[in-house]
Amino acid sequence: MAQHPAAPYYGPPGGHGPWPPPRQPWGQPLPRRRRRGLGVLVGSSVAGTIAVAALVVSIVMVSTTPQPEPQPTGTDLSALYDEGLAARPNSVEIDIADHPLYDAPMPEPVDCDTPSLDIGSDESWQDFATITGDCLDLLWAPVMDDLGLSSSTPEITVTRESPDTGEEEGYTLAYYESDWNRITVVLPNVRQLSAQIPVDEREDVWIALMGHEYGHHVQFATGILDVSHDMRWNAGSEDDELDTLRRTELQAECMAGIGLRGVTGGDGDVLEAVNANFNSGGDLDTHGSASNRAFWLEQGWSEETVSACNTYGAAAGEVT
Numbered sequence: 001m002a003q004h005p006a007a008p009y010y011g012p013p014g015g016h017g018p019w020p021p022p023r024q025p026w027g028q029p030l031p032r033r034r035r036r037g038l039g040v041l042v043g044s045s046v047a048g049t050i051a052v053a054a055l056v057v058s059i060v061m062v063s064t065t066p067q068p069e070p071q072p073t074g075t076d077l078s079a080l081y082d083e084g085l086a087a088r089p090n091s092v093e094i095d096i097a098d099h100p101l102y103d104a105p106m107p108e109p110v111d112c113d114t115p116s117l118d119i120g121s122d123e124s125w126q127d128f129a130t131i132t133g134d135c136l137d138l139l140w141a142p143v144m145d146d147l148g149l150s151s152s153t154p155e156i157t158v159t160r161e162s163p164d165t166g167e168e169e170g171y172t173l174a175y176y177e178s179d180w181n182r183i184t185v186v187l188p189n190v191r192q193l194s195a196q197i198p199v200d201e202r203e204d205v206w207i208a209l210m211g212h213e214y215g216h217h218v219q220f221a222t223g224i225l226d227v228s229h230d231m232r233w234n235a236g237s238e239d240d241e242l243d244t245l246r247r248t249e250l251q252a253e254c255m256a257g258i259g260l261r262g263v264t265g266g267d268g269d270v271l272e273a274v275n276a277n278f279n280s281g282g283d284l285d286t287h288g289s290a291s292n293r294a295f296w297l298e299q300g301w302s303e304e305t306v307s308a309c310n311t312y313g314a315a316a317g318e319v320t
């Protein structure tokens with residue numbers, strides 16, 4: 001049974017081709033890099049302590065001197081306070097097959113200079129994934145603004161530890177966790193696959209991967225992901241649960257097409273290379289057939305509105 005309400009989405013997994021699970025031992029997650037300027041912050045806090053101490057002394061000195069009673073002046077602002085501002089927003093019913101998101105025009109490409117990727121360097125993976133995530137955030141921002149949504153940028157992390165148990169169809173390259181608003185790239189697995197991708201195509205493939213995981217973030221920010229979780233949780237059969245999961249994953253794959261075009265600038269060779277490396281292998285119960293994965297990636301790449309990614313309203317044959 002899937003976790004509820006926030007089971008992580010692993011996708012797209014490495015089961016798209018003849019790639020056995022990596023055998024290298026898993027290490028521990030990378031420690032976070034210390035932010036620059038810590039010394040300045042520490043120095044500032046000391047200065048702040050001194051300033052507070054001086055303020056306390058001045059308050060003590062003033063309080064020993066009798067002061068006249070203050071006279072009320074001006075407007076009583078409490079009379080103008082709108083108690084409705086303290087109320088929680090009204091709940092909104094979400095139809096994931098007829099969502100306002102689908103009316104949005106496709107985001108326009110953004111000026112994004114992703115760094116070169118050194119697949120052997122942990123730091124290079126972190127920088128590449130983080131900057132790609134920032135570019136995707138910039139790409140999707142107009143859509144979020146048009147919908148009136150405020151969505152925080154997902155945290156981007158990398159790890160040397162795999163979440164795989166050995167029972168999956170393939171192995172996990174990256175995953176999104178809605179509870180923590182976090183995208184994590186699994187380093188040993190992406191390195192394993194990188195060795196089988198032509199050098200000049202690797203970065204485009206990993207931009208598509210980040211676009212897929214960011215697609216899950218878009219689903220979360222728009223409420224689609226929560227409804228999808230509920231549908232899986234309440235599914236009457238394993239087939240129904242898998243159908244919902246495939247629709248969710250194929251929508252994220254369509255959004256990967258949006259991200260790929262938006263970040264790389266729209267060269268058709270890029271789409272062909274990503275499909276050749278990700279979506280030309282075997283069929284997957286959780287992520288759909290190879291042909292359908294390629295179809296939805298191309299939908300996100302080529303169509304004019306986000307309705308191209310409405311997998312929840314698609315015919316069954318398009319999401320098998």
